[in-house]
Amino acid sequence: MDWWKKKMSRAVVKKERLARGQRRGEMFLKELIQCCDGKTNPIKFFSADQILKATERYFCKCKILERSQNVCECSRISQLLLQGKWYSGTLDNHRMILVKKMLGRNPNPPRDICSGPPKDIAMSSLVSGHKNFMTLVGCCLEFEYPVLVYYGAEKQYSPIDLKVVVSWRKRMKIAEEVAIALAYLHNVFPRPFVYRNMGFKNILLDEDGVAKLIDLSYCVSIPKGETFVKLTWAGRDYDYMDDDYLFNKVVSEKTDVFGFGIFMQKLLTGEERFDELCGWKNWRGQNGWKNWRGQKFQNGCPNQLEREEWMRL
Structure with missing residues (x-):
């Protein structure tokens, strides 16, 4: 049985x-x-x-x-x-x-x-x-x-480790290849795609040092005749978001340009040191974050998605 x-x-x-x-x-x-x-x-x-x-x-x-x-x-x-x-x-x-x-x-x-x-x-x-x-x-x-x-399983892959990638030439090569990948998304297709998921966690290096952009699940296309698209959800990786994307949920090619700029500075200066220079974490812990959150709640109770997102912050 x-x-x-x-x-x-x-x-x-x-x-x-x-x-x-x-x-x-x-x-x-x-x-x-x-x-x-x-x-x-x-x-x-x-x-x-x-x-x-x-x-x-x-x-x-x-x-x-x-x-x-x-x-x-x-x-x-x-x-x-x-x-x-x-x-x-x-x-x-x-x-x-x-x-x-x-x-x-x-x-x-x-x-x-x-x-x-x-x-x-x-x-x-x-x-x-x-x-x-x-x-x-x-x-x-x-x-x-x-x-x-x-x-590609024949090759070894690893995330970017700034303690290992020490030479300027290697870092500039990584930055150049990531920029090429973003430009490919922006320019090759009839409608440009915005990656909007920039970060060290989404870049792999193969054993030859070639940078690979992964996780395209956040890509969004810009409609024909338009220069931007407006969403109702921005994501969670605030370090790489420009103000228009963070507060207004407006996505354009500039979103990737800003994210790449943050990635470039972290790559060249070191992530830990740049986090100290970046104003987001300090601003978030001070009145700026509380005031912005208070303004959002003045308009009424947030929906379930926004509530879950704020709880994770």
């Missing part, structure tokens, strides 16, 4: 995975049409069983690894504090891959947040041919949180 229960349980899990994949497939196609105007690089859709097989079932142990906060022993990316966990694997054709499992995201975010996995998948398929972005192979939509699959 136990074998029958196990069989039925596996059947239920498989059915749930297929239903989840269909729902998310619809979301992905909508994002693809909206972002790409029907012009994209073809990607492959993997099943959950294919991902588990490619990673030698290390992927199914991710919950244990999350609790212990250890990096999986088969991961090719060391000590990353990113929105996800990374694993290496091998496809049936013996091609090595990197598998990124998204974590800590709301699977059904508000539309204008543009931070859901479908956005990341759609945008990654657009830019995967550029050397300063990861090469996307495909995705799997059957897990609780979507999975992205990249080529």
Whole structure:
């Protein structure tokens, strides 16, 4: 009787995975049409069983690894504090891959947040041919949180460590390559895309020192004939936000220019020292933050999204 229960349980899990994949497939196609105007690089859709097989079932142990906060022993990316966990694997054709499992995201975010996995998948398929972005192979939509699959597991990847990247030449090379990646988003497509997710945590260096911009889930396109777009949610990384974006939720190409300027200064001066010079943290702890928050509450009770955001600050 136990074998029958196990069989039925596996059947239920498989059915749930297929239903989840269909729902998310619809979301992905909508994002693809909206972002790409029907012009994209073809990607492959993997099943959950294919991902588990490619990673030698290390992927199914991710919950244990999350609790212990250890990096999986088969991961090719060391000590990353990113929105996800990374694993290496091998496809049936013996091609090595990197598998990124998204974590800590709301699977059904508000539309204008543009931070859901479908956005990341759609945008990654657009830019995967550029050397300063990861090469996307495909995705799997059957897990609780979507999975992205990249080529490039043959190389070692690491986040930017200012204690290791000491020479001016290396730092300027990183800055130049990040600027090239942002310019690619702004200028190559019919409608410019604003990255609006600048930060050290979203930049990887491969073993050759080439900078890779990752996590495109916050990208937003500027409508034709317009120079900006207004959102109702700005994000959380305030160090890289200009005033118009932070207070008015106005996003334009200038948003990325300002964020890149902050990144450039942190890269050249050292992050810890620049945090002391940056007025945001001091201003936030003084009357400026309290006054601004008080003005927001004078207009009435904030909605649930704003309340949750303020609670995290």
